[in-house]
Amino acid sequence: MPSAAGGTTPSVLANDTMSGQSVVLGTNATFTPGTAPTPTAGSIKMDPTTGVVTIAPGTTPGTYSYPYTICSVPATDPASCATATATIVVAPTPLAVDDAMPYVTNGAGGTTPSVLANDTMSGQPVVLTGPDTNATLTPGTSPNPGIVMNADGTITVKPDTPVGSYAYPYKICSVPATDPPSCSEAIATVKVSPPVSVPVGPWWLLAPGVLALGLRRLRGRRPD
Template sequence: MFRGGLTLNTDGTITVGSTTPSGTYQVEYQICENGANPANCDRAIAIVEVKNDLIAKDDNLGTIATSTTATTAAGSVLANNGNGVDTLNGVAVTTANTDVTPVTTGSIRIDVDGNVTIQPSTPSGTYTIPYTICETGAIPVNCKTANITVEVKNTIDAVDDAKVTVASGGNTPNVTLNDKLNGSNVTIGAAVGQVSLTGVNIPVGLTLNTDGTITVGSTTPSGTYQVEYQICENGANPANCDRAIAIVEVKNDLIAKDDNLGTIATSATATTAAGSVLANNGSGFDTLNGVAVTTANTDVTPVTTGSIRIDVDGNVTIQPVPQVVLTRFLIQFVKQELHQ
């Protein structure tokens, strides 16, 4: 057998072995005259070009979700991924008779054996990259190029948050603490593998911060508020987003103090100002979250009947008392009537 798997047969033909790489081979042979003495021989060279048919097929590796921490196996370019296997002379190639030119950068990588891996945190999208296979040992090189296509489809899940209670001026926990990207907790940021946070419907008085917390304004009234927000996977094409609702109960601490307005002389004809229930009348101010209330953040239920009245701003007045004079007149009149 000659170099590279060639065999010179007794009938003068040359057989090329099934694993012989493509290339140009020189087969030197000798012929001798039978019975000649001395020997009568001559040599010559036969040139054989081995040209194997290498075919690389395009590969569709389907839809795959990636990991945020580890590489994900996506298949092999040498396998049948919808268009048939890559072939050498009509037979499926192997790692023994072909070499794959490795792809060692980018989100989708291919090793020398044709194995495809997806890097951690690769954004959702459809990726198409070329790959090249070459016949092992071929001189000159015998290579073919095809494409692999893989759809990365990561699962994003924004989860509604349980109600949290805070007072005006306070902050909630991060609303994304229970949100997931491919089953792992999300991280808010601008990098690949992280998510972007935006507000969708933010009630007046509440602010959705960039770190996922919600700030309740210092003048926000008590009540239950729904904050709708959206998280989107960075770099995804098309966009990969999900929405959720965080419920914030604002519960302000309102304290009304008893008031002693002291001793006041009234008028028989005009109302008399007696002070304000919102002021410090011996027991301290009425407070909202520890700060003295104002007419801007509290309303006083007015008292509009009786001798002591209170308006909507908390001002106390004492009504005129002409009825005292009238009572004395009536008593005198009755007494006079009894003595007549």
């Protein structure tokens, strides 16, 4: 469930049974939600009449456990009950932002900064590895065989890649994954420029100012 939008889950009773029969509240079972999780922000509530769980928009991302109990109808003494736990995954909200990468010369090639530098997950930096992982990165189709997006979001431009402007799409999705996935897409623009040309020629063509200064000095000298 994406954090920003919130939403509702199917009923937790959908896969529960009473003597092999589907649970029908008031007919063959009673239903009692347990203690609700307490996220830092937002809320998670289980409807005691339906078993549907509602996640408020902006609920703190995380994995939450929500217990509940069903008991048989008619009631017995002692009561005939079963307790289960619903696991609710609230995913961070991804925001991928388009990138305009610095120029890369086609002579030497090079590597750009990561496309993830300006992307966020629920307002936090994107983390692809380690215990704080909150996202996955999936590159789209490369616009040229000489341009490759790496696992860390940097883009490598191989030497002799044709000069031009290239659009490279990519997608980030939340971790833990949700169903449907919580993803955001953006485009990185990579510009490949020709190498800088350095003129080569006689020294008087490369330094006309120095030549002019020398001529003025020669003209200003008087014969001994």
